[in-house]
Amino acid sequence: MNKHCPCGTNKSYSLCCQPLHQRLAQAQTAKQLMMSRYCAFAQHHIDYIVDTHAPATRHEVVKNDISQWAKECQWLSLLIINDQCSGDHATVEFVAWYHSNNQLQFHHELSHFIYEDKQWFFHHGETPTNQIQLPKRNDSCICNSGKKFKKCCG
Ligand SMILES: [Zn+2]
Numbered sequence: 001m002n003k004h005c006p007c008g009t010n011k012s013y014s015l016c017c018q019p020l021h022q023r024l025a026q027a028q029t030a031k032q033l034m035m036s037r038y039c040a041f042a043q044h045h046i047d048y049i050v051d052t053h054a055p056a057t058r059h060e061v062v063k064n065d066i067s068q069w070a071k072e073c074q075w076l077s078l079l080i081i082n083d084q085c086s087g088d089h090a091t092v093e094f095v096a097w098y099h100s101n102n103q104l105q106f107h108h109e110l111s112h113f114i115y116e117d118k119q120w121f122f123h124h125g126e127t128p129t130n131q132i133q134l135p136k137r138n139d140s141c142i143c144n145s146g147k148k149f150k151k152c153c154g
Pocket residue numbers: 005006007008009013016017018035036039
C-alpha cells in the first residue's frame with residue numbers, strides 16, 4: 001500500500017500513523033499527536049482518541065459520540081495552521097475538512113496538549129476567534145488531490 005497517510009504527510013500510513021495507532025511508537029511532538037488523532041478519526045480508531053486524551057480530562061470523552069461523529073463524516077484533509085510548544089504545554093490550531101450529508105464542512109479548533117509521563121496528550125480544545133476562509137472555486141482542493149476545488153470536494 002503506497003497511498004499517502006490520511007493525516008497529510010507524504011509517507012504511507014504504515015510508515016506514518018499506523019505505528020502510533022498500534023502503540024508501537026509514540027508521537028514525538030504535539031503536532032504529530034494531533035495528526036495521528038485526526039488520522040484515527042478518519043480510520044475509526046476510536047480507542048486511540050480516548051487513550052491519547054489527558055487522564056485529567058478523559059472523563060469528558062463520550063466514546064459513542066466520537067465514534068458516531070467519526071463514522072458519519074467523510075474526512076477529507078487536515079490543515080495545521082499553527083503549532084506552538086513551550087515546555088510541557090503545546091497548542092495546535094487546525095482545520096479538519098469533511099463531508100457530511102454531502103456538504104463540505106470543517107472543524108476549526110485550537111487544541112491544547114500536555115506532556116505527562118513522557119508522552120503527549122490532548123488536553124482540551126477551544127474554538128479560535130479568527131475565521132476560516134473557504135477555498136475559492138479555482139483554488140487547488142483542500143484534499144491535496146491537485147484538482148481545482150470546484151471540480152473536487154467543493
Ligand atoms: Zn499519518
